Amino acid sequence: MTPIASPFTTVSLPTAALSGIDWLSPGVLLAAAVTCLAVSLWLVLPKAGRSGTFSRRLGLLLGAITLGLFIATGHRLGNLGEEAVLLTVSLVAVISAAATITCRSPVYAAIWFALCLSGVAGVLLVLGAQFLGVATIVVYAGAILVMFLFVLMLAQPSGLTTSDRITNEPLLSAVAGAVLLGLLSLSIGRLSADAPACCRLPTKAAALGATAESTPAASVDLLAADQVARLGGELFGRHLVAVEAIGILLLIALIGAIAIVSHGLEGDQAETSSLQEGRQA
Amino acid sequence: MMLPTLLAAAALPLLQNGLFVGAILFSLGLVGILTRRNLIVMFLSAELMLQGISVSLVAWSRYHGDFGGQVLVIFVLSVAACEAAVALVFVLQAFTRTGRLDAAAWQSLREASLPRSVDHEIPAFNDAMPSFPRLTQAGHSPATDEAAASQRDHV
């Protein structure tokens, strides 16, 4: 059980040396959150051998602590009602995302992913992208995920297999993910207009590049009543070539999928028959 | 407008929170794709990373007041659909060949220098397998258990 105790020892041991540190500063909170996240992910991910309920519960508790710490380090919106709305949809998205990667049964993983998609759709709506929020549900939850459930249900009629109960390198991966998240949130926290030149928030003109001949002077109002029509105008105006290209890509993917299916069956038959001939010879 | 769009929120904190949610989704997807072995769960993790990217793009789009980010998310959606179509076909083919959805079933494709991955610890199946109702094949008379029929504890 030593790895479980490690976050507590790192926090409590050097009290004498670190007494001058402000324990509630965002940096410390972030470090604690990252540690908690890594440990809880490691505990909750399915592992061979010691997959007891105790360690899973401890992992869930640590995950809840992580979420609390992240909320504490989050940025205030300045409006309580809006904060509550954003927090709700984000929590749905994040919790079900964590459940997607940690639950053992792939069917449940797919269903958690569907819930995560609805959370993400909520975040997109809250951020003012009505069309995308609904389109995400139509495209992902409606079509893609149902296909996946099909395959899962056809492929695994009889419970869990061994490979769903073990994971590759859970500790290293959990640490890698947590560290990545810590770094990302550090850099997100430093975003501001008056930061030093290294990490200054890019202005729109800078982001579009100096070569853009039509540098928009003022930003458009994304939340106007006819936003879907204007998104369509943007899509088929400034990005027309890209839309055509993506249409061709979809067509190619469709044809490719069908070709792989039909050729795959033929190839399999040819392979098995040639193998049988070889054996007979 | 009935949808709960945040109208009054300050721009910068909204951007930061949106980016942060995107970062969490991305990191969780990364962990999933590194650890899980079921091909479909790996794919779901990749989609999770794409969702993180979408949220970040829309947050930037809101901050800059530009439709560019949203347009990019539409492209992400279409590419994800293509990817799903092709990947699903590959997964099906892999399943018909090996009978498993385990990524380790294809480890013969690994690079020559890498060692073979072996499961040293096989997990214990501690929860009992569910019992399924057994139905008689059509055209055969069902086998009756008279003792159970006379003594059953419920109807």
Place this chain on the structure above:
Amino acid sequence: MTGLLPSIETIAALVKIGLLVGGLMTAAAYLVLVERWIAAWVQDRRGPNRVGIPLTKIRLFGLGQPLADGLKIILKEDFTPSHVDKVLYNAAPLVLLTASLAIFAAIPFGSVLPPLDIPGLPDPVPFLVAPGLDVGVLWVFALSSIAVYGVLLGGWASNNKYGFLGGLRSSAQLVAYEIPLGLGLLGVVLSAGSLQLDVIMNQQAESGIWYAFAQPLGFVVFLIASFAEAARLPFDLPEAEQELVGGYHTEYAGIKLLLFLVSEFLHMVTAAFLIVIMFLGGWHLWGVTGSSQEVTWIGALLRFGILSAKIFAVILFFMVVRWSWPRFRFDQLMNLAWKVMLPLGLLNLVVVATIEEFRPRLEASVGAGLTTGLSLGLPWLIFFGGWIAAGVLTPSGTDNRPIRTPGPFDSERDIERQAAADEQRPELVEAST
């Protein structure tokens, strides 16, 4: 959203939600009765006509039947089989019903009310829970694709082969028919230039041309696809009683079964709403309702009545069709979706796009009247052309004799008989190997 007291708009929305949900639930209960009457009429029976006011002899033509049925099914034991996946088994009917009800947030159920002069409430009040939802039609689509989960999970969690087959069939059917449904709908969206259903209705009222006349091909494609989406006969394979017992709700009982059955009826009501709103003019009737946004109380009620009457007529059509057509086989169902409906839907979309592209230039050169005539005539030409092409190009009949591969339980005699039958049709043997 900031204050503690709900705003007047929130109260208005809540009132609308209450009216809508109450009306829909009552309608679903009484539609069951109507369906049984229609069935009795088609089969030359009397149908339910006994239940009236309890403890009296008053029968009321059987109008008490839905209440009695509802009471009976609610009071039944909520039995959960031991072999099911408990969480998903309980969640599936809830998902299905929630999605089927939430669809109605974007569906208008009338025109507008005359000005009410309530401070804080924008005039005029539309008959729509979420007015100004910019993505109305997409919202309907998104939630109907969420509803697939209820069916699929219900079938899977039941841990029963009939339930599972029903769930798989249902989701395959819904995913396949969503495409022609969307294509039929895209034509209307393209013509109207809006995704909002109330705007689509208003446009038909203003021009006086319902989209069923302007886009007959799209109308037929949408109609057939919505039969399939509502899983009504001839597309009721998900719960084909003769093959699958009860389909995905085989293992359900009591109130959960009730939730499934109610959501099935709600699917049909949704389909009827969409057909009427998008293709049959909504609340508009020539010479009766007018087309302006200023209405009197009588006008508003008249519009509501006309919309309801149209919807009821479409539902009656659904019910008569149910007792008039035999069920498709699954391969015929998929052939119809992918080989007939999809090309016809695409054809309709291309025609509509062409007309909309050239309409301004035509109006400038030949005048408005001729343009309207052309834009009405060309779709009908294409409609009949497409119909004939579909009839000629698709096989008129399919070989319905069973193809069997020898299984482990087949006797020698079965296999010999099968081989003898196969010799009579070499093309099938070739195709299947």
